[in-house]
Amino acid sequence: xxxxxxxxxxxxxxxxxxxxxxxxxxxxxxxxxxxxxxxxxxxxxxxxxxxxxxxxxxxxxxxxxxxxxxxxxxxxxxxxxxxxxxxxxxxxxxxxxxxxxxxxxxxxxxxxxxxxxxxxxxxxxxxxxxxxxxxxxxxxxxxxxxxxxxxxxxxxxxxxxxxxxxxxxxxxxxxxxxxxxxxxxxxxxxxxxxxxxxxxxxxxxxxxxxxxxxxxxxxxxxxxxxxxxxxxxxxxxxxxxxxxxxxxxxxxxxxxxxxxxxxxxxxxxxxxxxxxxxxxxxxxxxxxxxxxxxxxxxxxxxxxxxxxxxxxxxxxxxxxxxxxxxxxxxxxxxxxxxxxxx
Numbered sequence: 001x002x003x004x005x006x007x008x009x010x011x012x013x014x015x016x017x018x019x020x021x022x023x024x025x026x027x028x029x030x031x032x033x034x035x036x037x038x039x040x041x042x043x044x045x046x047x048x049x050x051x052x053x054x055x056x057x058x059x060x061x062x063x064x065x066x067x068x069x070x071x072x073x074x075x076x077x078x079x080x081x082x083x084x085x086x087x088x089x090x091x092x093x094x095x096x097x098x099x100x101x102x103x104x105x106x107x108x109x110x111x112x113x114x115x116x117x118x119x120x121x122x123x124x125x126x127x128x129x130x131x132x133x134x135x136x137x138x139x140x141x142x143x144x145x146x147x148x149x150x151x152x153x154x155x156x157x158x159x160x161x162x163x164x165x166x167x168x169x170x171x172x173x174x175x176x177x178x179x180x181x182x183x184x185x186x187x188x189x190x191x192x193x194x195x196x197x198x199x200x201x202x203x204x205x206x207x208x209x210x211x212x213x214x215x216x217x218x219x220x221x222x223x224x225x226x227x228x229x230x231x232x233x234x235x236x237x238x239x240x241x242x243x244x245x246x247x248x249x250x251x252x253x254x255x256x257x258x259x260x261x262x263x264x265x266x267x268x269x270x271x272x273x274x275x276x277x278x279x280x281x282x283x284x285x286x287x288x289x290x291x292x293x294x295x296x297x298x299x300x301x302x303x304x305x306x307x308x309x310x311x312x313x314x315x316x317x318x319x320x321x322x323x324x325x326x327x328x329x330x331x332x333x334x335x336x337x338x339x340x341x342x
Contacts, residue, residue, distance in 0.1 A: 006306040007296050010073040011280070013313060017069060019272045021062035022133075023178075023265045024324070028056045030179015032099060032126025033172065036119055038183070038198060043337070044191050045119060049103055051186040051335040056103070058327055060096065061320065072309055076150060076299035077283040084144055084152035084284070085136055088159065092132045098125035127172060134171025138164030141278060142221050146286035150294050163220050170213045173206040174271070178264045181248070185257040186335045196252075203248060210245065217278075223285070224278040234277055241270035 031052050039045040071078040082089060102122035106115050142163050145154035180202050183195045217224050228234045244266040251260035279285070283299055286292035300306065 001307070003303045003306075006303060006310065007300050009310065010069070010300075010306055011276075011296055013317075014066060014069055014073070015272065015276045017062055017066040019269050021059070021066060022272055023268050024059035024062060025056070026130075026175045026268055027179045027182040027261075028052045028059055028099075029126045029130045030175040030177065031183060032122050032179075033130065033176045034179055034183070034198070036123050038180075038194055039191070040194075042115065045115075046107065046337055047187060047191060047335055048183065049106065049122070050337060051183060053103065054331045055327065057100070058324060065320065069309070069313075073301055073306060074283065074296070074299040075301060077294050080146065080150045080152070080284055080294050080299075084146070084154075085139075085159075087156045088132050088136055092129055095125040095129035095132070098122075099129065130172045130175045131168040134168035135159065135164040137171070137275060138167030140284060141167070141217065141224060141275065143285035143287040145288055146284060146292045146294065147288055148292065150284075150292060153288070163216060166209070166213050166216055170206070170209040173202065173209050174268065177202040177206045177248075178261075178268065181252075181257065181261045181264045185261050188334050199252060200249075207245060221278070227277050227280055237270060237274050237277055241267065241274060244270055 031048060035045060035048040039048045067078075070081070098121055102118045102125060106118035106122070109115075139159050144152060145158060147153045177199070180195055180199050184192060184199065187195060228238075244263055247263045248260055248267070251257075251263050281296045282293050283296070284294040286294075301309075
């Protein structure tokens, strides 16, 4: 197997890990964003939290695995990405910890102020984490101030301008929609009906932001379409993306929540694939000089390392996927409260 083929395989595997995380933890974050607005009393808030209670920690494994694989397969990209987004990633980690603590601590004390405090923490952690992921993606798409030795020469403020903020809003709306469809799948009675009514405005908000970000990308990030222009077959990616978005209201009209959730997962998959197509063959693009771009070629590990990692991945990935499938199968069906619930 050639060095270039190994490199490409690992780029694809990283994409698979990132897609797995955004699909699985995406609905976790969406549930956290929506729970103070859709749940009207303490029982409903507990139902909302317990819908993700057995799953959220396993979903984050995909992010941890992505970080480890990036470190081993493309160490230069790992170093550049983490040093460039150091402050943002610190805040993201704080949010992920805050979400976990909010889930675990909320029901430990039977006090309204106590539970209200952790409800706010759960919402803010989920919202901010989703927003930061989108801002990081927007900066990666547009390019950043990378100088010699791939050192980031900007600061946090230079990462916060209109385009990444737009992508951050799009990400929040996408995860909120995904989380709402998941709650529609997992809840019942009055709470399910309330969630059902919220899906339509969430879909309109996401579709509107999707159109705005698409136009903004064509105007502000012209290199994002270079690969599609060079390989017209790649037009199938945005086409499938649009079809998936349009299929969500169809699935809801048919009254098939599992189908709707699958469709919203495909929307995330198509968006992540579109992102990969847009940035390839770069991990990060320099706005100072293209010579400072972090690419697959200058960021990769040795061929021997990539081969060894591929063997490990062929053993480990089926284990991760099997674990995920088993957990979701065990906790299938409507969420119920019992003595062990949050």
